[in-house]
Amino acid sequence: MAQVKRLRVDGQRNRERIVAAAAELVARDGAQASLEEIARQAGVGSATLHRHFPSRQALLEAVFRDGVAQLCARAAAQPGKEPAAELAAWLEELTVYTATHRGLAFALLGGPAGLTAEDICCTDMLRDVLNVLVARASSRGALHAGATTEDLMMLANAIAVANEKDPLTARRVLRLALTGIRP
Structure with missing residues (x-):
């Protein structure tokens, strides 16, 4: 079993500041x-930022992970x-959250590239939860036979991107779109 490397106190502090x-x-x-501006504002060098986050995607995942984890916990409940x-x-809820949090939809559409096995990927967390919800709805005949988890993730993200910073419109447009996925 691979062992997760723990950060020193200063490393953890730098990661949190980043x-x-x-x-x-x-x-x-x-x-x-x-x-570069993120590193400067965090008070670290560019190399330190890249040691902690090998890609922009990895950094965005970390920024959004807590909120996404809460969304997933509510779905699991x-x-x-x-x-x-x-x-x-x-x-x-996912669409409103992503429309409200600028950049999340683009991060989720990008997938987990650049993350290590030790990283918890919020994109994967969302897909896992959505897989369960889709399977439940499909098993009851409450979802169009052709609708997949990926389709619904793309739908929610596309609506969020189109309505970034306008969660009320995002909610309304998603509701309109969802009437088309039911048989």
């Missing part, structure tokens, strides 16, 4: 925020009694 600076700058500038309604409600 993520905090990235969160602030991504909120302001979006997913394409300058990595669904009782499974009304799969279609639970799937629709969770997709709505």
Whole structure:
């Protein structure tokens, strides 16, 4: 079994400062925020940033991981009694969250490239949860036979991208789109 390398206290502190600076700058500038500016604001060099985060994708995953983990926990807590309604409600929550958090949709569409096995990939967490919700809805005949997890992830993300910083419109457009996925 591979052993996860623990960071020294100063390394952990640098990582936390990088993520905090990235969160602030991504909120302001979006997913394409300058990595140099993130490093400068965190008080570290570019090499330190890249030691902790080998790619922009890895850094964005870290920035968004906590919020996505909370979304996933709420989906996992669904009782499974009304799969279609639970799937629709969770997709709505995901779409509103991604529309509100500038750059998340682009990060999720990018996939887990550049992450190590030790990293928890929020894209994979979302897909795992969505797979369960889709399977439940499909097993009850509450989902169009051709609709896949990937389709629904793309739908939610596309609506979020189109309505970034406008969660009310994102919610409305998703609701319109979801009426088309039910048989």
